[in-house]
Ligand code: HEM
Ligand SMILES: *[C@@H]1O[C@H](CO)[C@@H](O)[C@H](O)[C@H]1NC(C)=O
């Protein structure tokens with residue numbers, strides 16, 4: 225009887241256990257399927273326009289988008305950079321080995337200890353700005369913002385990628401180099417003036433040789449401009465535009481409050497990881513600057529017959545069907561509840577895989593906001609009594625007007641520091 229009872233109990237228990245396993249499997253697969261179902265039911269191609277731009281950026285427009293074909297499609301439209309600057313890097317080469325070597329070296333610099341030591345980067349940038357401001361001691365009521373931002377970003381680029389001691393560099397050389405690069409870029413887009421370009425290139429190389437003696441002699445593929453161009457050219461414009469947008473244009477109360485906190489909290493908030501709320505907020509200022517004023521406004525690709533296609537990044541970033549009030553500078557739009565899947569697909573400041581910018585996730589957004597805060601701490605903001613003049617009636621009168629962001633549009637912008645106003 226006892227034996228019979230325990231056998232019966234065992235069978236009952238085994239049945240119960242089997243039932244539980246079956247039930248949990250059922251629940252598990254229901255969860256998994258509903259998840260897949262939900263993902264599948266999110267319309268991935270809500271905007272044909274955005275999807276078209278993505279296909280250009282990720283090279284899917286090519287019939288066969290292997291690495292060799294991708295390099296060719298990118299190099300063809302970038303040949304003017306070879307002609308003007310004599311560079312040979314991932315943007316201009318069709319040689320897989322050259323691309324890989326350059327990409328590896330840049331990656332090492334981007335993830336090196338120096339680049340990620342943000343408080344030290346902040347100190348280096350502050351030192352640079354103090355030295356630069358000493359040059360303009362007589363012009364504190366009319367500081368040339370573009371010149372000043374270019375020199376600041378150029379010097380910190382030398383610090384980040386070439387371990388240059390900023391106090392050791394002649395500011396005159398930094399000025400010559402940044403003026404030359406700007407001129408060469410402008411000339412590269414207009415009618416070629418070979419003698420002007422030649423002279424500018426000679427000046428640039430002479431200045432670089434004095435600032436970076438260890439980098440010379442070099443070949444096209446090891447020339448320091450290979451790194452300086454993608455790092456510095458994109459950065460100086462976005463730093464200037466983000467500084468002006470956050471500090472001197474109309475923003476809502478929340479953004480104004482956040483910017484005050486960011487100015488207070490950077491760089492300490494970056495000292496130990498990015499768990500900090502102020503750190504996330506600070507990164508969102510960089511992200512919003514990059515949305516409204518993407519330094520790479522358009523990405524050009526070419527077919528083998530040299531006909532071109534283009535991804536209009538700026539248009540994706542300002543599409544009113546995707547971004548509410550697209551012309552407003554508002555970093556909180558990156559809050560999780562507000563940032564939609566459509567926005568994520570439309571947000572392309574660093575392009576996308578398989579050639580997404582290696583500076584996208586850490587280096588660029590950190591460096592941008594740190595440089596913006598260095599400018600704000602030292603030059604001030606509208607709130608702290610500084611003034612910016614744009615040399616353009618529309619922009620001076622209407623603080624909500626979108627800023628023009630072409631290469632030459634910022635040349636006349638000046639800043640008056642608080643202590644010099646009458
Ligand atoms: C705000 C700053 C920056 C922006 C907006 C930016 C933007 C971009 C974009 C749009 C691309 C894709 C280009 C294409 O496929 O045609 C790219 C690629 C690249 N960027 Fe950046 N970039 C920035 C900073 C930097 C910095 C600091 C470096 C470091 C030197 C860098 C190095 C590169 C490299 C090596 C690639 C090629 C990646 C590949 O071929 O896989 N960028 N960047
Ligand atoms: C840089 O500084 C070191 C000392 O820190 C000095 O010996 C060297 O001459 C300086 N180089 C230049 C180019 O000024």
Ligand SMILES: *[C@@H]1O[C@H](CO)[C@@H](O)[C@H](O)[C@H]1NC(C)=O
Nearest residue numbers: 504505508555556558559560
């Ligand atoms: C900033 O953006 C991130 C998402 O990228 C979000 O998680 C975070 O809450 C935002 N923070 C603030 C203060 O806007």
Ligand SMILES: *[C@@H]1O[C@H](CO)[C@@H](O)[C@H](O)[C@H]1NC(C)=O
Nearest residue numbers: 616617618619625626627628
């Ligand atoms: C002033 O700026 C506005 C807005 O960017 C632009 O449309 C206009 O052409 C500029 N005016 C002049 C005279 O440059």
